[in-house]
Amino acid sequence: MPAPHDYLIVGAGLFGATFARRMADAGKRCLVIDKRAHIGGNCHTRVVEGIHVHAYGPHIFHCNDERIWAFVNRFARFNGFRNAPIAIARGKAYSLPFSMYTFHQLWGVTTPAEALQRIAAQRLDLQGREPANLEEHALALVGRDVYETLVRHYTAKQWMREPRELPAAILKRLPFRLTWDNSYFDDRFQGIPIGGYTRMVERMLGGIEVRTGVDYLAERDALDALATTTVYTGCIDEFFDYADGELQYRTLRFESDIHPCSNWQGNAVVNYSDPEVPWTRSIEHRHFDNDPSVPVTCVTREIPDRWARGKIPFYPVGDAANLARHERYLARAAALPRHVFGGRLAQYRYYDMHQVIGSALSVAQRVLREGGARAQGTHAVASTADSR
Numbered sequence: 091m092p093a094p095h096d097y098l099i100v101g102a103g104l105f106g107a108t109f110a111r112r113m114a115d116a117g118k119r120c121l122v123i124d125k126r127a128h129i130g131g132n133c134h135t136r137v138v139e140g141i142h143v144h145a146y147g148p149h150i151f152h153c154n155d156e157r158i159w160a161f162v163n164r165f166a167r168f169n170g171f172r173n174a175p176i177a178i179a180r181g182k183a184y185s186l187p188f189s190m191y192t193f194h195q196l197w198g199v200t201t202p203a204e205a206l207q208r209i210a211a212q213r214l215d216l217q218g219r220e221p222a223n224l225e226e227h228a229l230a231l232v233g234r235d236v237y238e239t240l241v242r243h244y245t246a247k248q249w250m251r252e253p254r255e256l257p258a259a260i261l262k263r264l265p266f267r268l269t270w271d272n273s274y275f276d277d278r279f280q281g282i283p284i285g286g287y288t289r290m291v292e293r294m295l296g297g298i299e300v301r302t303g304v305d306y307l308a309e310r311d312a313l314d315a316l317a318t319t320t321v322y323t324g325c326i327d328e329f330f331d332y333a334d335g336e337l338q339y340r341t342l343r344f345e346s347d348i349h350p351c352s353n354w355q356g357n358a359v360v361n362y363s364d365p366e367v368p369w370t371r372s373i374e375h376r377h378f379d380n381d382p383s384v385p386v387t388c389v390t391r392e393i394p395d396r397w398a399r400g401k402i403p404f405y406p407v408g409d410a411a412n413l414a415r416h417e418r419y420l421a422r423a424a425a426l427p428r429h430v431f432g433g434r435l436a437q438y439r440y441y442d443m444h445q446v447i448g449s450a451l452s453v454a455q456r457v458l459r460e461g462g463a464r465a466q467g468t469h470a471v472a473s474t475a476d477s478r
């Protein structure tokens with residue numbers, strides 16, 4: 091009996107939904123499953139008291155790629171939200187990312203030259219060598235005041251490790267500007283899908299069979315029999331029953347409150363830099379996609395948590411030991427003739443949403459061109475280049 095579907099797609103997150111859409115558009119029969127009770131993966135938004143709550147942390151869409159922007163705009167209209175977080179430290183509010191606003195709040199300076207002078211006076215001089223860790227990198231970039239006020243304790247809380255034990259690369263994601271521009275992202279296209287991410291993913295999956303509450307690993311033979319090719323977007327170590335050991339993640343807990351007002355903290359994202367505050371940031375969801383008729387607000391505190399199997403894997407710990415272990419899993423994956431692996435959990439890397447969509451579109455294109463997962467096995471695993 092031929093399989094009833096061309097593709098079984100494990101995971102209804104953005105990788106799975108994009109891949110499924112691309113294949114359905116090409117006339118392929120897809121079945122999408124997810125072990126969670128909902129679609130959207132970590133981008134899932136649920137409606138609480140009329141507010142679109144970002145259930146797994148705040149998600150702001152941003153990209154420069156017109157192809158990806160056109161793709162997501164097929165399924166949602168985006169508002170013009172731009173992320174401009176603030177940080178509270180020792181009772182004062184600072185603008186993030188580091189900009190002229192931050193330097194003015196710290197030192198009272200009003201020109202780039204004054205800010206640079208302040209920074210130069212306290213910068214760590216690495217004498218041409220690369221920073222050995224995050225602490226050195228921050229001290230060399232912005233000096234002691236910014237590091238002590240806004241980086242040190244926040245980072246230690248977030249990673250549950252001292253900054254000098256962390257790789258410098260983590261901080262390279264945080265922009266540093268000498269302009270009065272407090273946008274977190276530089277990208278041309280930014281916003282939040284009006285109506286929430288879940289509705290956007292629902293539209294992406296329009297006309298495609300979706301089953302939630304189905305764990306692929308609990309019944310993989312029966313599920314594999316339903317399709318010619320399986321696309322797996324879950325944890326790669328779990329797929330191989332941890333044969334090469336467990337990959338480490340950073341995880342989070344969320345605590346939410348409803349407040350009887352329409353504006354609790356005045357901003358979507360507020361970071362807390364003091365070590366005594368257990369959460370790293372609090373999110374007031376209605377600022378992302380405001381409905382003025384809703385009389386209450388929902389605020390979520392994000393609290394770092396120790397990783398253990400069974401918790402939600404949020405951020406890969408991309409140290410050398412984990413990356414080497416992941417390479418071994420990739421080698422196992424490449425040897426499988428009918429499986430394709432993609433998305434942030436199979437690739438064990440941090441992906442922004444546009445990157446995971448870009449990756450899924452590229453992999454789908456390659457699979458279509460080569461005709462199924464068997465074709466030379468070259469596309470069995472999405473590569474980092476796919477996200478560009």
Ligand code: FAD
Pocket residue numbers: 100101102103104105106123124125126130131132133146147148149150151152304305306307323324325404405432433434435441442443444446
């Ligand atoms: P996921 O969304 O994790 O989807 C994988 C799906 O597979 C899950 O639903 C899971 O339940 C399912 N699954 C796993 N195993 C099985 C199994 N055995 N059987 C069935 N189903 C299974 N990106 C941005 O661009 N902007 C942001 O502001 C932003 N903020 C973020 C904030 C946080 C806190 C985090 C953690 C990430 C953020 N991201 C952001 C990144 C964004 O979440 C990811 O790019 C995106 O979710 C990745 O999609 P994915 O499909 O690869 O993975």
